[in-house]
Amino acid sequence: MKISTKGRYGLTIMIELARKHGEGPISLKVIAQNNDLSEHYLEQLIAPLRNAGLVKSIRGAYGGYILGSEPQNITAGDIIRVLEGPISPVEGIEDEEPAKRELWIRIRDAVKDVLDNTTIEDLANHTDDNAGDSYMFYI
Secondary structure, three states: OOOOHHHHHHHHHHHHHHHOOOOOOEOHHHHHHHHOOOHHHHHHHHHHHHHOOOEEEEOOOOOEEEEOOOHHHOEHHHHHHHHHOOOOOOOOHHHOOHHHHHHHHHHHHHHHHHHHOOEHHHHHHOOHHHHHHOOOOOO
């Protein structure tokens, strides 16, 4: 499974919102400027995140977006599934011969485990200072 810019930029939006959690709404323009991304592209990504309840929109002159729940309750897997679809290394796993099917299932489950056990809070709090404390992922 290859994560596209949709998933990567969606994570960027959510990490930015988590870093500013509790400080009020943040506009997509600010997020785009801070990360050198296209505001127009971020506008396309925010709708499915809002529809899934991961973000809330605040209207008005000082409006923008906030997280739909606490950062520790939103996982990277939640975001990737909304923007990329189901997590699977290959399509048609059920049609594979048993040995290969077992491999694909193990890979899928390992990726799901990492995504579902990494919260937006974890990602927002990560700095280069704690690189020695970084996660070690085995797939």
